[in-house]
Amino acid sequence: MDKxxxxxxxxxxxxxxxxxAGVAALGGCKDDGEGTAQAKAPGAEKAADAIPVEVxxxxxxxxxxxxxxxxxxxxxxxxxxxxxxxxxxxxxxxEEGQHVKAGQVLVRLDADRARLxxxxxxxxxxxxxxxxxxxxxxxxxxxxxxxxxxxxxYDLANARAVNNMANLELSYTSVVAPISGTIASRSIKPGNxxxxxxxxxxxxxxxxxxxxxxxxxxxxxxxxxxxxxQLQVDALPGQSFDGTVDRVAPVVDSGSGTxxxxxxxxxxxxxxxxxxxxxxxDYDQRANALVIPRIALLDDQGTPAVYVVRGGKAARVPIKTxxxxxxWTEVRSGLKPGDAVVTAGKVAxxxxxxxxxxxxxxxKPGSKPVxxxxxxTEARQ
Numbered sequence: 001m002d003k004x005x006x007x008x009x010x011x012x013x014x015x016x017x018x019x020x021a022g023v024a025a026l027g028g029c030k031d032d033g034e035g036t037a038q039a040k041a042p043g044a045e046k047a048a049d050a051i052p053v054e055v056x057x058x059x060x061x062x063x064x065x066x067x068x069x070x071x072x073x074x075x076x077x078x079x080x081x082x083x084x085x086x087x088x089x090x091x092x093x094x095e096e097g098q099h100v101k102a103g104q105v106l107v108r109l110d111a112d113r114a115r116l117x118x119x120x121x122x123x124x125x126x127x128x129x130x131x132x133x134x135x136x137x138x139x140x141x142x143x144x145x146x147x148x149x150x151x152x153x154y155d156l157a158n159a160r161a162v163n164n165m166a167n168l169e170l171s172y173t174s175v176v177a178p179i180s181g182t183i184a185s186r187s188i189k190p191g192n193x194x195x196x197x198x199x200x201x202x203x204x205x206x207x208x209x210x211x212x213x214x215x216x217x218x219x220x221x222x223x224x225x226x227x228x229x230q231l232q233v234d235a236l237p238g239q240s241f242d243g244t245v246d247r248v249a250p251v252v253d254s255g256s257g258t259x260x261x262x263x264x265x266x267x268x269x270x271x272x273x274x275x276x277x278x279x280x281x282d283y284d285q286r287a288n289a290l291v292i293p294r295i296a297l298l299d300d301q302g303t304p305a306v307y308v309v310r311g312g313k314a315a316r317v318p319i320k321t322x323x324x325x326x327x328w329t330e331v332r333s334g335l336k337p338g339d340a341v342v343t344a345g346k347v348a349x350x351x352x353x354x355x356x357x358x359x360x361x362x363x364k365p366g367s368k369p370v371x372x373x374x375x376x377t378e379a380r381q
Contacts, residue, residue: 073277121196125160128155132152164243185202233271293327315352
């Protein structure tokens with residue numbers, strides 16, 4: 001074997017060793033990377049399992065026990081103005097939206113015929129009065145019988161009644177307002193022929209408005225006259241109006257199981273009859289109640305419960321509730337001030353689920369406090 005052959009074999013052996021060492025090094029690097037990934041995987045999976053939630057802390061505030069309902073506002077008094085006699089409308093003195101007083105003349109009808117009938121009946125009365133007076137003088141001289149005197153007396157009384165009726169018909173030619181209020185509608189114009197008993201105006205007394213509720217009989221012991229009422233109407237968003245419970249019907253309707261509660265409000269302002277409103281009647285107050293948002297309550301049936309965040313996990317806690325006032329619910333037992341109840345994200349939770357409170361920094365598994373880490377570094381140095 002010559003020298004070239006021996007050198008060539010040695011060279012190949014060295015190259016093969018270098019390749020094997022390189023492959024082994026690469027294999028070692030790959031294993032190290034996979035090991036690091038596998039070491040990090042459990043922590044990453046644990047962080048991914050935490051359910052994001054929003055919380056609110058139980059706190060003290062004033063709450064009120066109240067009954068709520070809906071209904072339409074009505075005028076306390078309303079009247080259809082009708083003509084009590086027929087005739088042509090000679091003049092109309094009121095327009096829609098105008099405020100009128102009781103007894104004010106609204107329409108003047110043609111009164112010529114009624115005026116003549118009144119004058120004719122009055123003349124007949126005067127004639128019979130004169131005859132009755134003369135007959136009385138003659139009767140004292142026994143020249144007129146008592147029978148004839150009585151007949152004249154009855155004729156005179158009848159003539160006076162006819163005259164009174166004629167005067168009443170004459171007064172009907174002036175159509176007057178039966179109540180004070182605002183003209184809500186008008187269905188007459190000057191020159192129209194008006195039939196007897198035909199409605200020509202509608203007047204509403206808007207100085208005081210009422211809203212009637214049909215309340216379940218279980219509330220009959222809580223709602224009383226004089227209790228404060230708050231009203232909000234769809235036509236005036238953002239505004240609230242104060243009133244009172246005016247009266248409560250003492251009888252429960254056997255068919256519906258309800259009783260009537262009438263609430264009164266001052267009129268003459270923005271409120272108008274016919275507006276649809278939502279009312280709240282406060283019948284009790286608690287000045288320092290422990291409350292939570294109403295949306296924190298779980299929707300399942302049975303005992304009221306909430307999820308409370310404790311140690312990064314959700315705990316299902318049964319509670320006893322009290323009054324509900326708007327968006328707040330009173331908690332009588334089961335929670336203490338400062339407990340963080342879940343208000344959003346509770347649908348995905350189970351008792352013991354890991355949670356991440358939105359807005360709070362996430363805690364990494366295995367992390368150490370900064371102070372302890374710095375102390376370890378100094379010790380190593």
